[in-house]
Amino acid sequence: MIVVMGAAGATGSAALRSLAALGVPSRALSRDPARLAAGLDGRTLARTSVLAADAADPESLRAAFRGARRVFLTMANGPQQVRYELNAVEAAADCGVEHVVKVSAPAAEPDSPVAVSRGHHLVEERLRSCSVTATVLRPYAFMQKLLLLAPGIAAAGVVHGAMGRARCNYVDVRDIGDAAAAVLTDPEPAGGAYPLTGGRAYSHPELTALLGELLGRPVRYLDLSPAELHAHLVGRAGMPPWLATHVVEIQQLAVVREETPDDAFLRLTGRAPRTLEAFLRENLHRFR
Ligand SMILES: NC(=O)c1ccc[n+]([C@@H]2O[C@H](COP(=O)([O-])OP(=O)(O)OC[C@H]3O[C@@H](n4cnc5c(N)ncnc54)[C@H](OP(=O)(O)O)[C@@H]3O)[C@@H](O)[C@H]2O)c1
Structure with a gap:
């Protein structure tokens, strides 16, 4: 069992x-x-x-x-x-x-x-x-957590983060x-x-460019300092402070340690991982 x-x-x-x-x-x-x-x-x-x-x-x-x-x-x-x-x-x-x-x-x-x-x-x-x-x-960052960005994208076409051009592995x-x-x-x-990763890592500018392309309208990435991002997540997104601290720590980790795809998923399952683009297409209505 x-x-x-x-x-x-x-x-x-x-x-x-x-x-x-x-x-x-x-x-x-x-x-x-x-x-x-x-x-x-x-x-x-x-x-x-x-x-x-x-x-x-x-x-x-x-x-x-x-x-x-x-x-x-x-x-x-x-x-x-x-x-x-x-x-x-x-x-x-x-x-x-x-x-x-x-x-x-x-x-x-x-x-x-x-x-x-x-x-x-x-x-x-x-x-x-x-x-x-x-x-x-x-696993690295769950693609499904990107849905938390949907209200900000739908309302103002903006994604906030604190990882500059560093790339992030997303996994479905x-x-x-x-x-x-x-x-x-x-x-x-x-x-x-x-x-566990997807097949390619995306920076926030790459993620917003892809989303903009799929949505047919611009999506902007606003790069903040870690303290500014923490304040935004708590004050504007209503996140508990411990969770905002966790999100900031995760983003800073991606800045100091380059994230690249790993083939462990392929080795375990015998197939390629789901892609971020497919996930976004599937959930595009949530970002409109
Ligand atoms: N989010 C990410 O992007 C990410 C990335 C990498 C790694 N992770 C790791 O992934 C792990 C799992 O995340 P997740 O999103 O699957 O978790 P989740 O959906 O937030 O929660 C999983 C479950 O924990 C159970 N739980 C909480 N307190 C419990 C208790 N006292 N006794 C028994 N069950 C309890 C809850 O079950 P019930 O309420 O039904 O009891 C809940 O359904 C985390 O440890 C996280 O560090 C997350």
Whole structure:
């Protein structure tokens, strides 16, 4: 049995759908199983048993992992993320789970300039030190998060950022789901860490030029300082300050470490990743 944590979220629901598309049954966890079940399409629901579990409650995790051989571990960012994920790793080890596939992030290192990535590093280290085979997926920025820019583009034709002409790797969340399903169903998982990217990286000026071309009207990129971007995200976009700090840190990471496409997705799934252009075309109505 495969257990999918965070199954109502972006990466968890993608993994669940990809497993269902392969015809593989899974057990999906949520703190609110009724809401999770209500959000699943018919094909996915038919392959899924939905169970309540709260990562703040290790006993509920142990109950949810009982009899499972594989666990997909993904968790919302937040102040308790590391504690919740460590609870999941301990519970998986206690329950004899053979393989944990964890969603991490780029630059998951002890001295990472991104606080969330330092947290991912702690969980990765714990995972590698226990008896479980560990596969770590390190996706770059989700294409789907670009939809957060849609209101600003629709209203004023402007994108704000603080990364100059630095390029950013974008990955479609559906590809994260497909990569997760590939490793979760691998009969002999090797473990290891895999950066997940699209086929090409885009700078903000390149992204806005592409959007402008697709929309048939200009879209401008306004390059701000990191402090200005933080103030904009909190004051104008209504983002919680910790999340605005995270966004600024991610953009600064792209400035200091060049982002280039990686072939890990191709190696895991045997196909090329979805492209940013296709994603934008599919969602163009949201930017109008
Ligand atoms: N966004 C990006 O561009 C990006 C890029 C690289 C890496 N990442 C990494 O990707 C990871 C996953 O992101 P995501 O967007 O899939 O997350 P998400 O959609 O924000 O949240 C995933 C799930 O976490 C679950 N959760 C929260 N608290 C919980 C608790 N106490 N117990 C059990 N489940 C809990 C929620 O499930 P319920 O509410 O149903 O319980 C939620 O559905 C993050 O750790 C992030 O660092 C993100």
